[in-house]
Structure formats: C-alpha cells, structure tokens
Amino acid sequence: MDKAISFIQPSRNNLKYLKWSYESIRKNLGYRHEICMADDFSDDGTWEWMKEIVKKDQNVKIHRNSGPTRLGHTILYDTLVNMSTNDIVMIYHADMYALPGLDDEILKHIKPGVVVSGTRIEPPLHPDGPEKLLIDFGIEPEEFKEDELLSWYGTYPELTHSKLEKETTEGIFAPWAIYKKDFQSIGGHDDLYAPQSKEDSDIFNRFVLNGYKTIQTWRGFVYHMTCRGSRFAEGAKRNPEGEVAMIGRETDEWLTQNERSTRNFSRKWSSYCLHDDYLKPYIQPKYDIGYVVKNCDVNGLRGLEPWSDSMYIDDKELVEQYINEEQPQTKFDLKERLLKSEVDNDIVVEFDLQRLTQNDYEMLIMLPEIIKDSGKIGEFTLGIFDIKIKSLQTYEKELIKCDSN
Secondary structure (H helix, E strand, O other): OOOOEEEEEEEOOOHHHHHHHHHHHHHHHOOOOEEEEEEEOOOOOHHHHHHHHHHHOOOEEEEEEOOOOOOOHHHHHHHHHHHOOOOEEEEOOOOEEEOOOHHHHHHHHOOOOEEEEEEEEEOOOOOOOOOEEEOOOOOOHHHOOHHHHHHHHHOHHHOOOHHHOOOEEEOOOOOEEEEHHHHHHOOOOOHHHOOOOOHHHHHHHHHHHOOOEEEEEEEEEEEEOOOOOOOOOOOOOEOOOOOEOOOOOOOHHHHHHHHHHHHHHHHHHOOOOOEOOOOOEOOOOOOOEEEEEEOOOHHHHHHHHHHOOEEEOOOHHHHHHHHHHHHHHOOOOHHHHHOOOOOOOOEEEEEEHHHOOHHHHHHHHOHHHHHHHHOOOEEEEEOOEEEEEOOOOOOHHHHOOOOOO
C-alpha cells in the first residue's frame, strides 16, 4: 500500500522499551513509516539516544520537553501529531513491539471517519479480556521470546483460537490509528487529564459522539509489555515459580494522578468510563443536574461534587475550605459549581446526607440512566431523593470539541 503512517511515541525514562519498540517497527515494517518520538524530561539517556537515531534515520522526528517537570503523554501525543507529516497517525505506546503486517492491516481498514486499532498480545500481567490475547512471550526486553512470537505469527492462518474467528470487531484501544484531520477536528486530547490517565477514555467518547466508527483488526498485532511508564516504573518481575503479579506495585505518582483524572472524568461526563466487552465506548446522556444536600460534611462534599454540575449546601465555610484544597486538582471552576446563589439546574435532586446509604449513592450515580429510561418533566420521589425535572435536554455532544490544545 502506498499510504504511510506516523507512529506517535512519547516516552519518559523508558529507554530500553523505546529502543525495543523502535527496532521492531524498522525490522518488521520497514522505513516508509514516520516515527515521531518525544522525550518527556527523561534522565536515562533517552534524549541522547533520540539525537543519535535521527542522524541515521531520516524518517524520524524528535521533540524534547526539557522540564522542569514532565508534561505527560496527554500533551505530548498532540505535540507529536502536530509535528507529523503523514495523513494517518497512530497512537503507539513505547512498550509495544510491532509484528509484521500490522501496518497493512491498519491501512486496509482505515478511511476518514474510521479509527482502527491493532490487537494486543500481552503477557499475563493483567486479567484476560475478549479484546486481547494473553500469551506470555516475555515480560521484559531482556527475556523477550521474539523467535517464539514470530513463529506463532507465522502459523497464524492455521490458528484456531476462538477470538480470531472474526476479522474485525468494534472497539478501541492503543495502538489506534486515525486520519490526522479527524483527530485535529475535535481538538485532540483534553489537557484536563494531563499528564496522564483517562485521556484515552475521554477522546474515545468524543470519537463515538462525533460519528466515527471504531474498528479493531484481528489480523494486525502488537506485543505489549503494558504500563511501563508511570504506573509500573520498575518494570515487571517474576516470582520463583515464574508467575507474574503486578498488584500492589503501582507507583504513588500514578495512583495520585489516576485518582485526579478519574474525578475530572466524572466532572466532565457525570459518568464512569463505560464500554462493552470489546472496549467500544458507551456514553451516558449528560444532563444538567444539581444536588441540594442537607447536613453535608467534608466527606460527603468530596464524594458527591464530581458527579453533579452544581451542589448547594448551607455550610459556606466548608465549601470554601474544600475549594481551596481541591481547585488545584482541576480546571473546572469549583466556585461556579459550589457557590451559586440560585438553584437553576435542569434537574434538581434534594436529599439529606445523613440518610444516604451506599445503595443510595450508587443510585445517584446511575441517575442519568434512570432518567433516560423513565424520566419525564415534573416532580417525583425516588427513595430518599426528591427530584424536580424541568428539562430533559442533554449536553454530551457539547463535549466533542476540545479547545484546550
């Protein structure tokens, strides 16, 4: 095929994986595809290596964040997309090995308005799922069983794995490719999630809302070491029996940022990250919902605020204290969310926090789905909640375009 792809690869202190990934692209896919790499304030020699590579490989572009802190892949993905020179870009992790034919399979299915993902083969570091293959060909580049992997791929036409019966399914996960114009037309990634975490779920929602089709090809593969950046900074290890377990090894940096991004995702979408078994996004309706909460305390405020568009509580001192502590964690203006003088939301939910149980809390989070299925203009009571609906307008399509970049 004549078309070429720009591989988009930010990296921070991931040099051994980045080398391994780069070499797989050139070995198995050749030199016609552009590789755009960014060094995110590394101190492991990444930038020095990139400068040497660009001298030898004319189809590589490099960028450096020189600090004083990391920017994260949420920002650097978009920086590299803007630098790229091909019509098609692929978000591609620095810990992925490209198998032969990945590019041809991506290009076979891609067209404007379609996002195409490759299929991940992964070692057993995370639970299995319908959207990937769990086969252990190594957990670190030093023990990578390349010959075994390529032999497995060489017998592919005769493979009878049940997951490989379909040529494509609908869903999306990295590595994913898209026309650059389609990516830029919705504003790329939202820097609300910088430096990382949930930026992918956010943009996937926006792809679907904008009418893009998401396809996963089961004929184009990567081997994915998984999470070798911030989440598992020390790499993967085996126990004496050769088994791998990553539970409890997440870095404090990743855990803190993941919580921050999860709360910001809830503020934006009033929802968890939702998808089917093949990772096709499901987007709940986004209503304008306000909570009027009696007897609210700091724990209640922290637990409820991200799920509503506005909250109304009497204790203004508590609100001010919360805003001072939480505002640095979000771009949302918490004063606008918590200090409105008038209750003016389309949907208003009144309740007493002292009566709130865990089941009530879960019902509150699912309220958009409940309203979607059976809501109508008027007033009604649902358990401990007094609900007033004056409009059923939804706003999720207003979230498609991101102007942050």
